[in-house]
Structure formats: structure tokens, C-alpha cells
Amino acid sequence: MEDIEAQAREWTTSSTEALKLVLAGREDEAEFSPTFTYPIFGDEELVFGYQGLEFTLKFDSTTLLPLLNVGFSKKLEELVQGNPEDPLVEVLPREELYRDSEKWNQRRLKEREEFKIPGQMVKQFQTEDSTYVIHKVAVKDAIEFHRRLQVFVLLFIEAGSYIEEDDRWDLYVVYDKETNDFCGFCTVYPYFWFKNATTHDSIESYTPLRKRISQFVVLPPYQGKGLGKNLYNAIVDECMTDEKVRQVTVEDPSEAFDDLRDRCDLARVYDQLVEDAQFKAPFDEEYINQLVERTKLTERQAIRCVEMALLHKMEIPSKAYKLQLKRRLYLRNREGLADKTSDEVKELLDGTYRKVIEDYERIMTGVKLDTQPKRVKV
Incomplete structure (x- = not known):
């Protein structure tokens, strides 16, 4: 029995440890690990049937064009069907996913030259290390770009899932202005706001809204720099100047986001x-x-x-x-x-x-x- 368990362990790999994420700039790269992989590889976050298994999911740091490389030293051919990366490929934009590094590099360098941050700038701010900008765009106007970044929802938000591409979703993105590198994002959805019949009947010129912050991610290389605070405040500030918005809410916040929200809201009021x-x-x-x-x-x-x-x-x-x-x-x-x-x-x-x-x-x-x-x- 112990021998069987030892053999099973020998051929079992943690999907979270095996997956390496990379943001590739023009000359340098930032490597980091996901927080979760269970939405992709299952609750146990394990891949069976391989030894020396490694996934490298690389993104261009500006355009997020993806490249996937997979390697392993041994495979239990008689017990394992398909490829270990199949579940990961399922959640990536297949039509834009590269497996050939040379072809990927050729396309990404061309894209970088032509790339403009989607949408309109809503905020610019400085930290000790750089200057950052926040842009807002309707998801429907940046479908391909959104499909490239949405895998970060599964990898960094507990119980995160993809949103439906409804026309009303807004996407906020954070970029380093000096390097043009992608740092994080947030999705926001407007719901109809209803307090009571008296309040509703007194509003004649517009439909009141409740803005709900849904997905909120700052990538690990950019955490601890105040980007999350500035992104949250930019969204709230915009809502404060919009008379149609009557309330700002958050969908299933994590403990870390609750802390961020508490501190930002307390400082503001x-x-x-x-x-x-x-x-x-x-x-x-x-x-x-x-x-x-x-x-x-x-x-x-x-x-x-x-x-x-x-x-x-x-x-x-x-x-x-x-x-x-x-x-x-x-x-x-x-x-x-x-x-x-x-x-x-x-x-x-x-x-x-x-x-x-x-x-x-x-x-x-x-x-x-x-x-x-x-x-x-x-």
C-alpha cells in the first residue's frame, strides 16, 4: 500500500507550483506564480501522470499576447490520455494563443509598436518608482484584449469566474506610463438602483444606478506600490461625479480587498x-x-x-x-x-x-x- 502511494506521489504534480507566469517586456521579464489553479485543474490542484512537469504561460507585458510552453521529463503513457496543458488551453483565447516562441516574438514586437492603451484615461498618479495611468473602456470595445487578461481572474481571485460579455461591463486597466507595461485591472457593472417607491418616483430625468465592482486584480510584480488604492479611488471618484450613480458596491470581496476598501473609504469620508x-x-x-x-x-x-x-x-x-x-x-x-x-x-x-x-x-x-x-x- 505504501509503495502504491509513493508511486502516486512520484507521478503527481501541484498545478500551482508547476505553472509559472511571465510578463515579457522588450528586454526584461518578470516571473511570478499564481495564487490559485483549481478553477483550471480541479479542486485538488494536482496533475497526475507526469514527472518534471512545468507550464510557462508568458504574456507580452504591454499587449498581453499569450505564449504557452510545456515541458516534462516522463509520462505514464499507458494511463494518461491527452496533454497536461489541455485544461489551461481551454481557458485561454485559442485563436491568439501561441506555442511557437519565435512566431510569438515576431507578432508581439509588431503589436507593441502599434499598441494604444484601450479607452480614455481617467487618472494619472505617481509613486516612488514610476508614473501610472488608469484607463476606462467598455468591455464590448476591447473584447480581444479582455479575453487575453481574463485568465488572471481564475489565477488570482478565489472562486473567480469569467464574466459574460454583456454590453454594459466597464473595464479599468492600470499601466506603467514610463514602460507601457500592464499592471492590473478591474471590471465594473451598472445595476438598476431602487431604494423605495417614493425615491424612485421622484427621479424623472435619469435611471439611477448601483455600480458594482466585480473583479479586481493587481499583478504580483506591482503589488505593494499603492496601485490598488489608486484604482479603487479612481472608480469611486468617477462614480461620485456621476449623478446617475447612487451607490458603489463590491461583489464578494476578499479579506484583503475589504481592508483596502475600508482604508480608502475611511480616508475619503x-x-x-x-x-x-x-x-x-x-x-x-x-x-x-x-x-x-x-x-x-x-x-x-x-x-x-x-x-x-x-x-x-x-x-x-x-x-x-x-x-x-x-x-x-x-x-x-x-x-x-x-x-x-x-x-x-x-x-x-x-x-x-x-x-x-x-x-x-x-x-x-x-x-x-x-x-x-x-x-x-x-
């Missing part, structure tokens, strides 16, 4: 919060409704921003602050607390409250407000 005479605990539903209308945040996000802003202004949370936060936590977890004794409920709420405060402190360490965040005594 903090000054107007602290200048408001009603900025205090406890705050009521009408206060949150007004904030939601002004900032286009969701109700949950508005409440989190107010709670963090209040916490930042206090050295010690007030009794009113503690009670309101614990009440919110209780209402959110009421079903799970229904069979607990009052002492058990108190203990659970105290523990959850402390965790929320600690998490707020962690988030606020990455935000430049009027002063450095205080160490809060809970």
Missing part, C-alpha cells in the same frame, strides 16, 4: 465626518442614511467608517459608543445567541467587541488621518 455636528455616539439611522446619500457607500460600509472615525477621535471609547457597537453586534448575531443565557451573551458580545476594536485599530494603522491613530483602551 473622515474629514466630512469629523466636521459634522452630529458626529458622535450614539448615531441614529437618519444620520447614516444622510451619509449613505452623500458618500454613495453601502449602509454597512457607512456604519463601519463612522465607528472607525469615532474610535480614532477617542482615547477611551465612551459608554454610548460601546453600547451602540455591542447592540449592532447583537442584532447581527441574534439567531446564534437565541439559546444562550444572559451571562453567555454578555461574554460573547464582550469578546466580539474587543475583536472588532482590534481589527479597526489594525485597519486604521494604514490610513493617514488628522493624527496618528491612538492606541485605544477597550
Whole structure:
């Protein structure tokens, strides 16, 4: 039995470890690994039947024209049918996928000379290392380009999947202005916004929208440079100036994106919060409704921003602050607390409250407000 298991391991390869991604510039290359491969190779992220298996998926760093190379030292011919790269080929644009390096290089160099970043520039910003631009284009106007980049959704977004090529999708792309290298992207979809019949009937000149951020990827070579923050803020800033957009939401955000969103939203609304005479605990539903209308945040996000802003202004949370936060936590977890004794409920709420405060402190360490965040005594 052990021999069989050892042989199986010998012929089994992690698809995530085997797949290398490369952005190829005119003279240099950046190599990195995917975070996930299960949408392509299955939940176990394993490929059976090969030894020394390697996939190299190379993209031109500007146009994202793809090249796939595959190598292995041994294959169990009697047990394995097809090719190990077949699942990967299925999710790539077949009509543009190259397997010959020389032909790929000839085409990519020609494309690079003619390439223009799709769409219109919506933002330009500088970091310590370079200048970057963000462009916006309708997916329908950049179909081929979108098909080249969409594989990054499967490789870097947990449970990510391809979007349908609906005419209403917008694509935001980030490029290094100095090198013309692709750095990341985001897809956004407009949904009909409906709050209530009274609000809807009062809007006559346009159809109100809820913009939903769907897929958001900054490639590993460009992470940690502030590109994600600038991309998110560019999208929100554009929504803020569009009267048709009444709310900005995010589809199934990861924990990392939640942190990014919290920090960006808090930094954006903090000054107007602290200048408001009603900025205090406890705050009521009408206060949150007004904030939601002004900032286009969701109700949950508005409440989190107010709670963090209040916490930042206090050295010690007030009794009113503690009670309101614990009440919110209780209402959110009421079903799970229904069979607990009052002492058990108190203990659970105290523990959850402390965790929320600690998490707020962690988030606020990455935000430049009027002063450095205080160490809060809970």
C-alpha cells in the first residue's frame, strides 16, 4: 500500500507550483506564480501522470499576447490520455494563443509598436518608482484584449469566474506610463438602483444606478506600490461625479480587498465626518442614511467608517459608543445567541467587541488621518 502511494506521489504534480507566469517586456521579464489553479485543474490542484512537469504561460507585458510552453521529463503513457496543458488551453483565447516562441516574438514586437492603451484615461498618479495611468473602456470595445487578461481572474481571485460579455461591463486597466507595461485591472457593472417607491418616483430625468465592482486584480510584480488604492479611488471618484450613480458596491470581496476598501473609504469620508455636528455616539439611522446619500457607500460600509472615525477621535471609547457597537453586534448575531443565557451573551458580545476594536485599530494603522491613530483602551 505504501509503495502504491509513493508511486502516486512520484507521478503527481501541484498545478500551482508547476505553472509559472511571465510578463515579457522588450528586454526584461518578470516571473511570478499564481495564487490559485483549481478553477483550471480541479479542486485538488494536482496533475497526475507526469514527472518534471512545468507550464510557462508568458504574456507580452504591454499587449498581453499569450505564449504557452510545456515541458516534462516522463509520462505514464499507458494511463494518461491527452496533454497536461489541455485544461489551461481551454481557458485561454485559442485563436491568439501561441506555442511557437519565435512566431510569438515576431507578432508581439509588431503589436507593441502599434499598441494604444484601450479607452480614455481617467487618472494619472505617481509613486516612488514610476508614473501610472488608469484607463476606462467598455468591455464590448476591447473584447480581444479582455479575453487575453481574463485568465488572471481564475489565477488570482478565489472562486473567480469569467464574466459574460454583456454590453454594459466597464473595464479599468492600470499601466506603467514610463514602460507601457500592464499592471492590473478591474471590471465594473451598472445595476438598476431602487431604494423605495417614493425615491424612485421622484427621479424623472435619469435611471439611477448601483455600480458594482466585480473583479479586481493587481499583478504580483506591482503589488505593494499603492496601485490598488489608486484604482479603487479612481472608480469611486468617477462614480461620485456621476449623478446617475447612487451607490458603489463590491461583489464578494476578499479579506484583503475589504481592508483596502475600508482604508480608502475611511480616508475619503473622515474629514466630512469629523466636521459634522452630529458626529458622535450614539448615531441614529437618519444620520447614516444622510451619509449613505452623500458618500454613495453601502449602509454597512457607512456604519463601519463612522465607528472607525469615532474610535480614532477617542482615547477611551465612551459608554454610548460601546453600547451602540455591542447592540449592532447583537442584532447581527441574534439567531446564534437565541439559546444562550444572559451571562453567555454578555461574554460573547464582550469578546466580539474587543475583536472588532482590534481589527479597526489594525485597519486604521494604514490610513493617514488628522493624527496618528491612538492606541485605544477597550
